[in-house]
Amino acid sequence: MKLLDTTLKNKVLQSMMTIIDKKRDDIIAENKKDLEAFNRDDQAxxxxxxxxxxxxxGMIQAIKEVKDQDDPVGNTISERILDSGLKIVNKTDPFGTIMIIYESRPDVTIEAAVLAFKANNKILLKGGKEANNSNKILESCWHEALEENGLDKNWIRLMHMNREETQEFLRNPSEKLDLIVPRGGERLIEFVKTHAKCAVLISGRGNNFLYVSKQADWEKAKKVIINAKTDKISGCNALDKVLIDENIADFDNKVKDLHQTLENHKVKTVIDENLKNQLSDVEVATDENIWFEEFLAMKILLAKVSDLDEAISIINKYSGGHSSVIMTEDNDEAMAFMQQIDSAAVYQNASSRFTDGGQMGVGAELAISTDKLHHRGPLGLKQLVTNKYYVWGDGHIRQ
Known part of the structure; x- marks a missing residue:
């Protein structure tokens, strides 16, 4: 794949910003068609x-932020000269062609493409059918920006395929793919992992947990819980489960207080059976599968735990490995929690809603990876490269 000059890449991004700004009313009009055709039963x-x-x-700002970042390609990771005289340099290198599969969000058509392109990757965008009109006009904007700067529009392509055609493409791709990023439900992720012929980087579900320690500041905990649950229910960083330490002072009244606060914010509460004495009129979760569920709704599960170790065990068993929070004023306890929890982001006394490229200082993101290879957390510009070893010799042979 041809390496593009940084200046040329930035010119394309500047053109794209101008084009989107000029066509903003057309973009919103196309999006209105999608909204009118959408069944609003799924509010998230x-x-x-x-x-x-x-x-x-926000789209324009995302492009600007990526444009202003340093080019991630061709940077030296390590350099050494061996005793044999061989010079070995490890440098960042583009993946090649990335495919991303995502639902609903047209802004992904901007953020995924700008990141892939600045990192010198081609990208295939497979958006959901519910955003078809929005995605098509955004693709046309990209193509205009590319061609305006003398580049092939195939650097950024929307895949005009239905579900069955996409599945067949994954089984038998008509072109070389180097990385696939599925952003969707577990069925989609499992299908991609089963059939992909290349590396797959998982942008997993949320199902985020918060543990209220016996050493928590209660008012601080309530504030964080409400923000993490209600700020944006459609976000993969929204809160779903709250574990409350039974040893916290005035446990019964605090549980009731939290339930009332959630009700005041129109959040439906479900409890585990260990809280029946405190909240006798609240629905009890009887199916274990609810513990694995990402709600994406104004709904939360409250449960009682005996200590830190039980909280850690429950979270590591059921969470999506996305974001986990401990509310405690004991820094040693917080560190024990954060070290033992198997999540991409771990927090002390802060909302899980900060697990986001922009909020974490990464800038625009392709996804939030819950994989451990090659990166976990927000996939920003610096994470959309792999590496390559450059080796210089002078007739060296291995003996």
């Missing part, structure tokens, strides 16, 4: 689908 998906003036501003 609907929220992700919406493109308004603020969303267009």
């Amino acid at each position: 998906l609907y929220d992700r689908l919406v493109v308004n003036q603020a969303k267009v501003d």
Whole structure:
């Protein structure tokens, strides 16, 4: 794959910013077609689908932030000269062709493409059918920006395929793929992992947990819980489960207080059977599968635990490995929790809603990876490269 000059890549991104700004009303009009055709029963998906003036501003800002970042390609990771005289340099290198499969969010068509392109990768975008009109006009904007700067529009392509055609493409790709990033439900992720002929990087589900230690500041804990649950229910970094230490002072009244606070914010509460004495009129979760569920709704599960170790065990068993929070004023306890929890992001006394490329200082993100190879957490520009070893010799042979 041809390596593009940084200046040329940035010119394409500057063109794209200008084109989106100029066509913002057309983009919103196309998005309106998608919104009118969408079944609003799934409020989380609907929220992700919406493109308004603020969303267009956000798209332009995302491109600007990536444009202003250093080029991640060709940077030296390590360099050494061996005793034999061989010079070995390890440098960052593009993946090649990336395919991303995602639902609903048209802004992914901007963020995924700008990151892949700046990192010198071609990208195949497979958006959901519910965002078809929005994605098509955004693709046309990309193609205009590329061709305006003398580049082939195949650097950024929307895959105009239905579900069955996409599945067949994964089984028998018509072109070389180097990385696939599925952003969707577990069925999609499992299908891609089973059939992909290349590396797969999982952007996993949320199902995030928060543990309220006996050493928590209660008012601080309530504030964090409400923000993590209600700020954006469609976000993969939203809160789903709260574990409360039974040894916290005034346990019964604190549980009731939290339930009332959640009700005041129109959050439906479900409890485990160990909280029946405190919340006798609240629905009890009887199916273990609810512990694995990412709600994406104004719904939360409250449960009682005996100590830190039980909280850690429950979280590592059921969570999606995305974000986990401990509320405690004991820094040693927080560190024990954070070291033992198997999640991409771990927090002390802060909302899980910060697991986001922009909020974490990464900038625009391709996804939030819950994989451990090659990266975990927000996939920003610096994470969309692999590496290559450059070796210089002078007739060296291995003996």
